Amino acid sequence: MRLYAGLLINPLESNFSKPQLEYLPDGCLIVNDTGKIVFVGTLTDASVRFADTQMERFENAVIMPGLVDTHVHLPQYQAAAVGTGELLDWLNTYIFSLEARFADEMYARTQSTQFFHDALSVGTTTMSVYCSSQHKATDVAFEEAFRAGIRVCMGKTMMDFGAPQNILFSAEQNITDSLAIAKQWHGTDGGRLQYTLTPRFAGSCSKELLTKTGEIARADGFRIQTHLSENPAELRYIASLFPEAASYTDVYHRTGILTNKTIMAHSIYLSREERVTLKAYDCAIAHCPCSNRFLQSGVMALRHSMSEGFRIGLGSDVAGGYSLSILNEAREAAESSKTWNILNRGQEVPTITAEEALWLATLGGAQALGLDDTIGHFKAGKDADFVVVSLENLMPRETVFSSHSNLVSRIVYGGAATKVLRTYVRGKVVYRAA
Numbered sequence: 001m002r003l004y005a006g007l008l009i010n011p012l013e014s015n016f017s018k019p020q021l022e023y024l025p026d027g028c029l030i031v032n033d034t035g036k037i038v039f040v041g042t043l044t045d046a047s048v049r050f051a052d053t054q055m056e057r058f059e060n061a062v063i064m065p066g067l068v069d070t071h072v073h074l075p076q077y078q079a080a081a082v083g084t085g086e087l088l089d090w091l092n093t094y095i096f097s098l099e100a101r102f103a104d105e106m107y108a109r110t111q112s113t114q115f116f117h118d119a120l121s122v123g124t125t126t127m128s129v130y131c132s133s134q135h136k137a138t139d140v141a142f143e144e145a146f147r148a149g150i151r152v153c154m155g156k157t158m159m160d161f162g163a164p165q166n167i168l169f170s171a172e173q174n175i176t177d178s179l180a181i182a183k184q185w186h187g188t189d190g191g192r193l194q195y196t197l198t199p200r201f202a203g204s205c206s207k208e209l210l211t212k213t214g215e216i217a218r219a220d221g222f223r224i225q226t227h228l229s230e231n232p233a234e235l236r237y238i239a240s241l242f243p244e245a246a247s248y249t250d251v252y253h254r255t256g257i258l259t260n261k262t263i264m265a266h267s268i269y270l271s272r273e274e275r276v277t278l279k280a281y282d283c284a285i286a287h288c289p290c291s292n293r294f295l296q297s298g299v300m301a302l303r304h305s306m307s308e309g310f311r312i313g314l315g316s317d318v319a320g321g322y323s324l325s326i327l328n329e330a331r332e333a334a335e336s337s338k339t340w341n342i343l344n345r346g347q348e349v350p351t352i353t354a355e356e357a358l359w360l361a362t363l364g365g366a367q368a369l370g371l372d373d374t375i376g377h378f379k380a381g382k383d384a385d386f387v388v389v390s391l392e393n394l395m396p397r398e399t400v401f402s403s404h405s406n407l408v409s410r411i412v413y414g415g416a417a418t419k420v421l422r423t424y425v426r427g428k429v430v431y432r433a434a
């Protein structure tokens with residue numbers, strides 16, 4: 001067993017309409033040899049019960065649960081922070097050619113290695129990942145995730161039209177490949193690696209492919225991840241492809257994609273009916289505010305979705321988003337809630353606080369992925385996925401605003417510049433700052 005002492009920040013098991021954090025200034029986390037949390041509380045209480053446990057104390061740092069990225073594209077990492085334009089043009093100009101390069105196994109491996117390393121370095125311990133459309137490259141991504149020690153739910157991106165031929169596969173081939181990779185990897189290492197059925201979006205998946213995906217998900221209990229209602233031009237494109245559907249959400253409803261294990265990225269332009277349908281199936285939302293601005297997609301009504309009780313996590317959506325940092329997304333979630341108010345004068349809603357944003361970045365993400373029985377906050381019996389964040393380089397270094405909530409605000413607004421000292425998955429160090 002090992003004891004970690006310092007200032008603990010712990011998201012409380014509240015629901016999405018009232019996210020809250022708990023602070024333990026003299027906090028203590030005790031982790032057993034299998035990576036499970038056995039005690040959370042004060043150091044004073046722990047010192048009586050666990051007197052002989054080896055202790056590691058972090059001064060001028062905070063210990064908090066690992067960050068959860070609920071939506072990210074591995075093969076797009078090389079395009080992060082470059083390019084311009086809106087979604088559909090941007091995919092054609094920058095992204096599809098990059099995804100085609102994953103046919104080269106060596107390239108796929110070096111990219112995967114760098115991707116997972118860099119995610120861990122910014123405090124992400126769990127990722128919901130879209131791999132490229134190639135079977136082998138997805139296999140390689142699982143191998144590298146296994147090696148890196150990160151927790152992933154991921155899958156091969158399925159497409160059977162609407163993209164260059166060299167990254168398209170038939171509906172049947174997509175399903176065959178996905179099931180083969182899932183058979184090899186789903187549940188590996190005690191469930192650290194999980195397979196997610198990953199139809200890219202209705203604009204590149206036939207009805208046949210979507211329908212088959214829904215059937216398998218419901219029969220075998222797999223997660224599904226896809227995109228929904230991201231960008232106005234995309235909405236027009238989907239409406240032209242599926243004239244019989246009442247809405248974008250209805251395309252997924254008709255094809256059986258909606259389940260309580262479905263994670264819908266973006267979900268910006270939803271009608272009342274669409275929200276009711278998604279809520280009825282308890283679909284989760286991956287909110288990707290950096291991407292939504294980078295690609296000029298729109299401003300999601302986050303407060304409204306939280307008030308309606310949707311399970312919502314934050315997603316970097318690299319390379320629509322420009323960085324793997326989920327703290328960047330937390331900052332942007334707070335800031336874009338202000339933008340929503342600016343654009344909707346007279347209908348203002350409470351903005352998202354930094355504490356709420358950090359809750360979304362941790363426990364919120366875990367709930368969105370259905371992993372909150374395992375990760376997302378500190379509680380005896382859960383897995384010890386956590387990060388140690390330095391307070392030394394937060395700006396300004398001395399402040400009269402020294403409350404815990406202001407400390408969280410500085411961590412969140414520091415974004416990617418907030419220094420992560422260590423990242424742990426199941427109590428094992430998977431990243432250590434130089």
Ligand SMILES: [Zn+2]
Nearest residue numbers: 227265317320
């Ligand atoms: Zn995406």
